[in-house]
Amino acid sequence: MDAKRATIKDVAKAAGVGVATVSRVLSGGSASPRTRERVLAVAAQLDYRPSALGRNLRQRRTGGIGLLVPDLTDSLFGRLAEGVLACARSAGEPVVVGSTGDDPEQEAELIGMLLEQSVDRLIAVPSGDADAWGPAVKAGMTVVFADRLPSEAPGDDGDPGATADLMLLDGLAPAPVTRAADVPAVLADDRAGIRTAVRYLRGLGHRRIAFLGGPGHDRRVAAFREAVGAPVDEGLVVFATGSRDSAYAAASGLFQSRPDLTAVLAAGNVLGEAAVLAARELDLRVPRDVSLVMYDDVPWAELCAPPLTVIAQPARDIGYRAAELVLRSGSRRPRGVVLPTELIVRGSCGPRR
Amino acid sequence: MDAKRATIKDVAKAAGVGVATVSRVLSGGSASPRTRERVLAVAAQLDYRPSALGRNLRQRRTGGIGLLVPDLTDSLFGRLAEGVLACARSAGEPVVVGSTGDDPEQEAELIGMLLEQSVDRLIAVPSGDADAWGPAVKAGMTVVFADRLPSEAPGDDGDPGATADLMLLDGLAPAPVTRAADVPAVLADDRAGIRTAVRYLRGLGHRRIAFLGGPGHDRRVAAFREAVGAPVDEGLVVFATGSRDSAYAAASGLFQSRPDLTAVLAAGNVLGEAAVLAARELDLRVPRDVSLVMYDDVPWAELCAPPLTVIAQPARDIGYRAAELVLRSGSRRPRGVVLPTELIVRGSCGPRR
DNA sequence: CACTTTCGTGGATACGTTTTCAAGCATCTC
DNA sequence: GAGATGCTTGAAAACGTATCCACGAAAGTG
Numbered sequence: 001m002d003a004k005r006a007t008i009k010d011v012a013k014a015a016g017v018g019v020a021t022v023s024r025v026l027s028g029g030s031a032s033p034r035t036r037e038r039v040l041a042v043a044a045q046l047d048y049r050p051s052a053l054g055r056n057l058r059q060r061r062t063g064g065i066g067l068l069v070p071d072l073t074d075s076l077f078g079r080l081a082e083g084v085l086a087c088a089r090s091a092g093e094p095v096v097v098g099s100t101g102d103d104p105e106q107e108a109e110l111i112g113m114l115l116e117q118s119v120d121r122l123i124a125v126p127s128g129d130a131d132a133w134g135p136a137v138k139a140g141m142t143v144v145f146a147d148r149l150p151s152e153a154p155g156d157d158g159d160p161g162a163t164a165d166l167m168l169l170d171g172l173a174p175a176p177v178t179r180a181a182d183v184p185a186v187l188a189d190d191r192a193g194i195r196t197a198v199r200y201l202r203g204l205g206h207r208r209i210a211f212l213g214g215p216g217h218d219r220r221v222a223a224f225r226e227a228v229g230a231p232v233d234e235g236l237v238v239f240a241t242g243s244r245d246s247a248y249a250a251a252s253g254l255f256q257s258r259p260d261l262t263a264v265l266a267a268g269n270v271l272g273e274a275a276v277l278a279a280r281e282l283d284l285r286v287p288r289d290v291s292l293v294m295y296d297d298v299p300w301a302e303l304c305a306p307p308l309t310v311i312a313q314p315a316r317d318i319g320y321r322a323a324e325l326v327l328r329s330g331s332r333r334p335r336g337v338v339l340p341t342e343l344i345v346r347g348s349c350g351p352r353r
Numbered sequence: 354m355d356a357k358r359a360t361i362k363d364v365a366k367a368a369g370v371g372v373a374t375v376s377r378v379l380s381g382g383s384a385s386p387r388t389r390e391r392v393l394a395v396a397a398q399l400d401y402r403p404s405a406l407g408r409n410l411r412q413r414r415t416g417g418i419g420l421l422v423p424d425l426t427d428s429l430f431g432r433l434a435e436g437v438l439a440c441a442r443s444a445g446e447p448v449v450v451g452s453t454g455d456d457p458e459q460e461a462e463l464i465g466m467l468l469e470q471s472v473d474r475l476i477a478v479p480s481g482d483a484d485a486w487g488p489a490v491k492a493g494m495t496v497v498f499a500d501r502l503p504s505e506a507p508g509d510d511g512d513p514g515a516t517a518d519l520m521l522l523d524g525l526a527p528a529p530v531t532r533a534a535d536v537p538a539v540l541a542d543d544r545a546g547i548r549t550a551v552r553y554l555r556g557l558g559h560r561r562i563a564f565l566g567g568p569g570h571d572r573r574v575a576a577f578r579e580a581v582g583a584p585v586d587e588g589l590v591v592f593a594t595g596s597r598d599s600a601y602a603a604a605s606g607l608f609q610s611r612p613d614l615t616a617v618l619a620a621g622n623v624l625g626e627a628a629v630l631a632a633r634e635l636d637l638r639v640p641r642d643v644s645l646v647m648y649d650d651v652p653w654a655e656l657c658a659p660p661l662t663v664i665a666q667p668a669r670d671i672g673y674r675a676a677e678l679v680l681r682s683g684s685r686r687p688r689g690v691v692l693p694t695e696l697i698v699r700g701s702c703g704p705r706r
Numbered sequence: 707c708a709c710t711t712t713c714g715t716g717g718a719t720a721c722g723t724t725t726t727c728a729a730g731c732a733t734c735t736c
Numbered sequence: 737g738a739g740a741t742g743c744t745t746g747a748a749a750a751c752g753t754a755t756c757c758a759c760g761a762a763a764g765t766g
Contacts, residue, residue, distance in 0.1 A: 004413075005492065007722060018746035023724060032744060052470045053410045054722030057751050060357075062406065064449070064470075071435065078431040082424065085452040089459070094470055096417070097450040099438040106442070117405045117417075117447055139358065244652065276656050298653075299597065303629050305658030360752055371716035376754055385714060407752030410721050711764070719756080726749080734741070 006046040008054075015042040026050060056118065064094040065121040065326055066114040070102040070216070070242065075269055075298045076315050077125065080146060083319025084123055091327055102215045102242040104128030111136050121326045123319070126150035127215065137183060142329045145185035146322040147315075148216045185336040186322040187219075188313035193341030194223035197265055197293045197311050200343060205352035206263040206291060210236040210254055212275060214247065217267040220295065224265065236261060240271060247274035255282050255290070262352050263291040269298045276304060287350035297344060306347035313341050359399040361407075368395040379403060405447075409471065417447035418474040418679055419467040423455040423569070423595065428622055428651045429668050430478065433499060436672025437476055444680055455568045455595040457481030464489050474679045476672070479503035480568065490536060495682045498538035499675040500668075501569045538689040539675040540572075541666035546694030547576035550618055550646045550664050553696060558705035559616040559644060563589040563607055565628060566620040567600065573620045573648065589614060593624060600627035608635050608643075615705050616644040622651045629657060640703035650697055659700035666694045 012019040015038050025031050025039040042048075056062050067084050069077040081097065088095045096119055098110035107127045114122060115135065121142045126133065131153040136143055201209050211224045217239075225232050235258055240250035251274040254264070266272035272294030276286065284290050286306055294301065297312035321337050365372040368391050378384050378392040395401075409415050420437050422430040434450065441448045449472055451463035460480045467475060468488065474495045479486065484506040489496055554562050564577045570592075578585050588611055593603035604627040607617070619625035625647030629639065637643050639659055647654065650665035674690050 008724095009722080012746095019723080020725080020746055020748095021744085024745090027724080030744075035744080049465070049469050051722055053406070053413070053415065054751090055724070057406045057410045057722075057753090058724045060406070060751060067450075072425065072431045072438070073428070073435050075426070075428070075431075078425045078428075081450075082426050082452055085425070085450065089451070089463070092466065094449045094466060095451070096447045097420075097434075097438065098442070098448070099435055110442070112402070113445065113447060116402050270652075273652055273656060299623075299626055300651075300653035300656065303626060303653065303658070304656045361754095362752080365716090372753080373716055373718095373755080374714085377715090380754075383714075388714080404752055407721095408754070410723090410751085411753045411755080413721065707766100709764100709766080711762105713760105713762080715758100715760085717756105717758090719754105721753090722751105724750090727747090728745105729747100730743105730745080732741105732743085735739085736737105 005051070006048045008048070008050065011039065011043050011046055011048050014046065015039050060118065061120045062118045064096055064117075064119055065123060065323065066117075066119040067095050067097045068100055068107065068110055068114075068122065068124040068126075069097070070100050070125055070127055072097075072099055076147070076296050076313075079315035080125070080319035080322075083316035083321075084323045085319075086316075087320045087323035087327070091323075093327070100125075100127050102127045104132055108132055115139055115141075121329070123322045123326055125216070129153040133183070142326055143183045144322045144326045144329075145183060145187075146318050147187065149185055149187070149219065151218055182335075184325055186318050186325065187336065187338050188318065189338050189341050190219045191223040191226070193295065193311040193313065193343070194220055194265070195227045196341070196343045197295075198224065198227035200345075201263045201265070201291060201293065201349065204263075204291065204349060207352070208233065208236060208258075208261045209263045209265060210238070210258065210261045211265050211267065212247075212251055212254060212271045213237070213239045213267040214271055215239075215242045220267045240274070244270055244274065247271050248278055251275045251278035252281065255279060255284060261290065263293070263349070266292065266294045269294060269296040269301075272296070272301075272308060272310075276308070286348050288353060291349040291352075293349060301346065304348075309346045309348045310344050311341050312344050314339050358404070359401045361401070361403065364392065364396050364399055364401050367399060368392045413471065414473045415471045417441075417449055417470075417472055418476060418676065419470075419472040420448055420450045421453055421460065421463055421467075421475065421477040421479075422450070423453050423478055423480055425450075425452055429500070429649050429666075432668035433478070433672035433675075436669035436674075437676045438672075439669075440673045440676035440680070444676075446680070453478075453480050455480045457485060461485055468492055468494075474682070476675045476679055478569070482506040486536070495679055496536045497675045497679045497682075498536060498540075499671050500540065502538055502540070502572065504571055535688075537678055539671050539678065540689065540691050541671065541694050542691050543572045543694070544576040544579070546648065546664040546666065546696070547573055547618070548580045549694070549696045550648075551577065551580035553662075553698075554616045554618070554644060554646065554702065557616075557644065557702060560705070561586065561589060561611075561614045562616045562618060563591070563611065563614045564618050564620065565600075565604055565607060565624045566590070566592045567624055568592075568595045570620040577618065593627070597623055597627065600624050601631055604628045604631035605634065608632060608637060614643065616646070616702070619645065619647045622647060622649040622654075625649070625654075625661060625663075629661070639701050641706060644702040644705075646702060654699065657701075662699045662701045663697050664694050665697050667692050 008019050008022050012022045022039050025036050072078055100107040104127050123144050123146055125147045126145055130150040213221050238250050238254045240247040247270050255278055264275050266275045275292055279286055286292050294308050294310045297310040301308040301310050361372050361375050365375045375392050378389050425431055453460040457480050476497050476499055478500045479498055483503040566574050591603050591607045593600040600623050608631055617628055619628045628645055632639055639645050647661050647663045650663040654661040654663050
């Protein structure tokens with residue numbers, strides 16, 4: 001069998017031209033119509049496909065783009081990844097995907113792997129500190145964060161509010177990106193979403209609203225604190241570590257330690273799922289005993305009993321836009337993009353009992 | 354800034370040895386303890402990372418593994434992908450992921466892209482014909498199918514029952530894999546799962562059981578036909594095309610055209626979701642008016658009203674095993690692996706009304 | 707001590723491509 | 737018609753690595 005593929009040399013020889021000419025023809029360079037036609041014909045006949053290996057080595061970079069998400073099992077990241085893949089496919093670029101498990105250590109390991117592969121474009125839902133991304137940006141990678149920003153590095157004491165703030169479009173950044181704080185990001189408008197949800201619950205009469213968060217929900221909890229106002233009841237703010245078990249434990253613990261709460265804002269879909277499960281287990285009725293708003297709309301929210309009131313975020317668009325940003329990074333370098341959220345009222349919220 | 358990374362030459366020069374020695378030390382070849390130590394020290398100090406580009410070009414293959422799934426938004430494929438990524442990460446291998454959208458054309462395009470990248474190991478949930486995979490196996494790729502087998506090619510008229518049959522472990526295959534029908538696969542035991550579900554519904558008194566399928570559910574519908582016995586009511590077997598809209602339309606159409614059915618077997622989680630939605634829209638009560646079994650267990654099945662009775666399949670394990678197969682493909686070449694399914698009885702099935 | 711074997715080592719080559727460079731040739735300008 | 741200009745073209749270099757091969761030294765054997 002023809003075990004090995006045809007190389008550019010084979011094409012050149014068969015067409016009676018030099019390899020340079022073949023390369024030019026296939027890369028859209030200039031060539032006389034006559035030779036161009038012949039080269040194209042020979043290439044088609046030999047079923048020649050240029051090897052990405054040779055090309056990448058020559059231009060010292062892998063064309064592809066890297067994608068690091070915490071967990072593909074989470075519908076949010078599945079949709080985000082689908083958006084990235086859609087954009088990358090239309091550009092013909094391969095995507096190398098890694099799943100970090102929300103573990104900074106694994107994240108660092110995967111960054112190293114991508115570096116080794118010379119992947120020079122990276123879309124990441126960060127888990128680790130801001131300085132975990134130092135190696136990546138220092139190596140010249142074009143990095144775009146999606147859905148989250150990395151938490152402030154322990155030692156790094158720059159503008160403390162910078163990463164918590166919403167980022168706004170602005171066309172021109174003066175210096176090349178060298179610090180993690182400078183990398184562009186595509187985010188949902190968490191602050192507006194959370195504020196809307198809190199106001200909605202307030203309007204229903206709720207005063208003791210709990211926040212159920214997970215890893216990477218820093219901006220959301222900050223928005224929550226801002227929305228509820230100055231004296232935040234810290235017992236109503238709990239965090240899980242990312243696994244479904246941990247989410248369930250956190251939700252269950254919250255309901256048991258604070259039977260006085262009347263509403264819960266779950267900061268992600270697995271937390272919302274856990275909250276429903278825990279409430280059911282403790283014989284709390286939704287929405288009679290406790291109201292529930294979930295951040296992130298998922299298909300099953302409508303199937304749930306009762307249907308869940310949610311803050312929808314355009315997860316797929318986030319991925320798509322991030323991919324666009326990372327691909328057309330040559331021209332301008334926008335600081336970031338913020339996509340709108342939407343409160344979808346279903347049946348999981350009621351007036352304070 | 355140090356824009357470019359250190360190469361093997363830099364290490365060799367700094368350590369006062371030849372590049373061959375550095376390569377050997379880092380690849381685990383033989384070297385004197387003295388030089389080994391020095392090379393290692395210098396490499397660490399220079400933060401040297403061997404470039405996958407150079408290595409891959411030299412040995413004419415990309416280390417990584419390719420993964421082709423229809424849709425990462427579908428929880429099943431998200432879990433499968435997570436399994437693949439887990440196994441690949443432990444082996445230090447990058448994974449290039451593509452989403453085919455269940456479209457043979459896009460699938461072929463993505464196969465071409467992987468070929469161009471010289472990815473020589475591929476895990477695929479196939480959408481297209483068996484002969485769509487000819488180019489891949491002919492190019493020497495190690496291919497493993499997961500969750501499904503490709504449908505029989507129109508022209509290819511080999512043993513017709515071969516792909517529909519369950520595949521059994523067998524240690525040694527005589528010839529190298531050259532035909533798509535010969536590539537190993539990791540599957541759930543669809544036949545047993547479907548049979549169990551049908552028997553369960555039969556035991557509840559149901560006689561008119563409908564099958565709601567989607568793309569790639571050939572083996573499941575075959576198992577369904579086998580389980581219900583000879584005279585299959587074809588009006589009770591409907592197919593959707595993969596999108597959520599199409600699934601909903603199929604489910605709704607089924608309920609409306611055949612009000613006499615008493616039970617539905619949905620062949621995938623998005624079909625199950627659509628069935629619940631359509632039933633609710635038509636004021637059919639589950640399980641009073643219609644019983645429902647869904648193939649594939651998902652976290653929200655428990656949250657649904659009523660909780661869904663499902664056939665669970667180990668999606669994550671399927672991915673993990675497939676990755677194992679594709680990585681340790683050097684030694685034996687098993688024809689395939691079949692993983693068990695489990696009927697989980699919740700609340701969506703009742704006696705025939 | 708002469709010989710063979712083993713081991714550690716470094717130079718050179720090849721992998722497939724893109725890109726630079728200079729040369730060849732035809733056309734245009736004065 | 738001589739020089740300048742433009743276009744097309746192929747040889748060669750480079751990218752970073754793994755591996756073949758030869759060479760020298762050390763160790764083992766008679």
